[in-house]
Amino acid sequence: MKLVYLAASAAVWSVCAFTKQPEAPKGVKLAAVETVSKSQKAVADSKDDAVKRGEYLVTIMGCADCHAPKKMTPKGPAPDMDRFLSGHNSTQPLGTFDKSILKTGEWVVFNGQSTAFAGPWGMSFAANLTPDETGIGNWSFEQFNTAMRKGKFKGIENSRPLMPPMPWFNYVNMADGDMRAIFAYLKSIKPVSNVVPSYIPPAP
Ligand code: HEC
Numbered sequence: 001m002k003l004v005y006l007a008a009s010a011a012v013w014s015v016c017a018f019t020k021q022p023e024a025p026k027g028v029k030l031a032a033v034e035t036v037s038k039s040q041k042a043v044a045d046s047k048d049d050a051v052k053r054g055e056y057l058v059t060i061m062g063c064a065d066c067h068a069p070k071k072m073t074p075k076g077p078a079p080d081m082d083r084f085l086s087g088h089n090s091t092q093p094l095g096t097f098d099k100s101i102l103k104t105g106e107w108v109v110f111n112g113q114s115t116a117f118a119g120p121w122g123m124s125f126a127a128n129l130t131p132d133e134t135g136i137g138n139w140s141f142e143q144f145n146t147a148m149r150k151g152k153f154k155g156i157e158n159s160r161p162l163m164p165p166m167p168w169f170n171y172v173n174m175a176d177g178d179m180r181a182i183f184a185y186l187k188s189i190k191p192v193s194n195v196v197p198s199y200i201p202p203a204p
Helices: 002-019 023-060 063-067 141-150 176-188
Strands: 070-073 076-079 116-119 122-125
Touching: 023 063, 023 176, 141 176
Parallel strands: none
Antiparallel strands: 070 076, 116 122
């Protein structure tokens, strides 16, 4: 009887010794927590990387040349960083010019801010690309992708075509990762409330 008991307790002890390693579960738990926070960090890092890549692309692709109002500096006009990428400033009166020069289709006119453009297509205004609701704040990536690759207003498939001088046809073959990076960057910049005037078709 005593022997059986001893054998049983030895068996129990050896099972415990096998399973109850106090360090192991702790170690496993820690490793799991570490893996979760590492992967969260990886997601955050790759988001940061996308935003940085997007900033780089937006800079070298010159989106601000048209999409940002300008301030005069000793080196010439520079993007107004308070209204960066917020499109044609609708609170500023549009200057006048002799519209007869448009008639022949030989001339294109830019306003001084390089945000409003008149030519044979009519008059167009650079869009607000900031994450405000008057800009691309409510846009999905799919909308952005459609606007950029198919030249569709608001990124809606059956909307009107985007007018010059938006050079969307240059972006048709952009790598998907770059398109997403630009979108991530635009969603990260300061939102500016600015309802850009509607496109005006050419006078008949
Ligand atoms: C040479 C001037 C110019 C450049 C450079 C330019 N855009 Fe545009 N963009 C415009 C104009 C003008 C419009 C408005 C066209 C219209 O209303 O038909 C526009 C429209 C857009 C739209 C559509 C907005 C809407 O509400 O449908 C998006 C998105 C856009 N641009 C993104 C960009 C990005 C991103 C870049 C840089 C990679 C860029 N643009 C470079 C002039 C430009």
